[in-house]
Amino acid sequence: GAVVSQHPSWVICKSGTSxxxxxxxxxxxxxxxxxxxxxxxxSLMLMATSNEGSKATYEQGVEKDKFLIxxxxxxxxxxxxxxxxxEDSSFYICSATTSGISYNEQFFGPGTRLTVL
Amino acid sequence: GQNIDQPTEMTATEGAIVQINCTYxxxxxxxxxxxxxxxxxxxxxxxxxxxxxxxxxxxxSSFLSRSKGYSYLLLKELQMKDSASYLCAVRPNTGxxxxxxxxxxxxxxSP
Numbered sequence: 001g002a003v004v005s006q007h008p009s010w011v012i013c014k015s016g017t018s019x020x021x022x023x024x025x026x027x028x029x030x031x032x033x034x035x036x037x038x039x040x041x042x043s044l045m046l047m048a049t050s051n052e053g054s055k056a057t058y059e060q061g062v063e064k065d066k067f068l069i070x071x072x073x074x075x076x077x078x079x080x081x082x083x084x085x086x087e088d089s090s091f092y093i094c095s096a097t098t099s100g101i102s103y104n105e106q107f108f109g110p111g112t113r114l115t116v117l
Numbered sequence: 118g119q120n121i122d123q124p125t126e127m128t129a130t131e132g133a134i135v136q137i138n139c140t141y142x143x144x145x146x147x148x149x150x151x152x153x154x155x156x157x158x159x160x161x162x163x164x165x166x167x168x169x170x171x172x173x174x175x176x177x178s179s180f181l182s183r184s185k186g187y188s189y190l191l192l193k194e195l196q197m198k199d200s201a202s203y204l205c206a207v208r209p210n211t212g213x214x215x216x217x218x219x220x221x222x223x224x225x226x227s228p
Contacts, residue, residue: 032214043204043221044160068175093159097214103167104214108159 002028004096005056006109013084014117018105019091021079021112023094030096035067038091084116119143121219123205128225133195137203137222139188145210147181151190152204154221160204161216163190192224 003026013019023033032051036044048064050056050071059063068080077096081088091113095106121141129135141149148167152160166172166181166188178191190203205219 034215036218042221044206046215046217049215052191091157103150103165104208105150105162105165106214106216108161110159111157113157 002096002101002107003011004094004107004109006094006112009110009114010113010115012115012117015085016083018080018082018113019084021081021092021094021114022067023077023079023109024095025075025096025098025107026032028096028098028101031074031098032096033071033077034095034097035077035079036093036095037070038093038111040091044093047079081114084114086116089114089116118210119207119217121205121207121217123219123222125220126223126225127197128227130227131195131197134188134191134193135195135224137190137192137205137224139190139205139219141188141205141219143207143209143217143224146183146207147210148208149179149181149188150206150208150216151177151188152206154202154204156202163203174227195226197226197228200224 002070003058005024007022047062048056048058050069052071056069093111095108097106151163154160164179172178176193181188202221202223204221206216
């Protein structure tokens with residue numbers, strides 16, 4: 001099946017620093033990638049949708065200047081959390097899809113746990 | 118707006134059958150997914166329904182009624198490894214194929 005990887009799997013940073021998370025589709029070309037955030041014992045909240053070569057579409061309430069998304073190629077999307085604060089600590093999960101996949105299913109990465117001190 | 122509700126927690130015993138319900142009110146409807154998620158891991162795909170009726174896949178079945186905005190996931194012959202969160206997700210009839218996830222149901226299977 002389709003495989004999506006994320007790097008790093010976990011990161012701890014100081015408040016005020018920026019953190020970049022990578023999402024890669026390993027065996028298919030992802031025309032669309034999604035970024036989710038999940039707080040403990042809660043469900044996934046969609047942050048933004050990105051299509052290769054175009055600007056991301058952010059969900060209501062998500063600050064696009066704080067969460068920078070770049071989808072520079074069909075296999076790579078990056079999420080940069082700028083000037084991170086403790087309230088940004090969360091589990092960040094990406095998913096990827098492309099045309100022609102059954103059900104237009106999204107394939108999820110293993111997630112990145114961010115802890116901001 | 119989008120609203121997808123599931124029970125927060127459920128418990129069941131090994132070997133039993135459990136039904137996890139999901140009700141939704143979304144701006145449109147273009148399919149419903151069920152995912153399984155173990156703690157700290159990514160969701161994994163279980164089932165997909167876009168037409169009314171029951172879809173069966175091994176120990177797991179999923180049902181959809183579009184007129185009622187209702188779905189359920191049925192797990193048979195429960196095993197300890199089925200202890201996980203189960204997420205219902207709806208694809209509204211919007212662009213980019215995005216999913217809106219429900220609140221999730223934590224299932225605990227006991228011996």
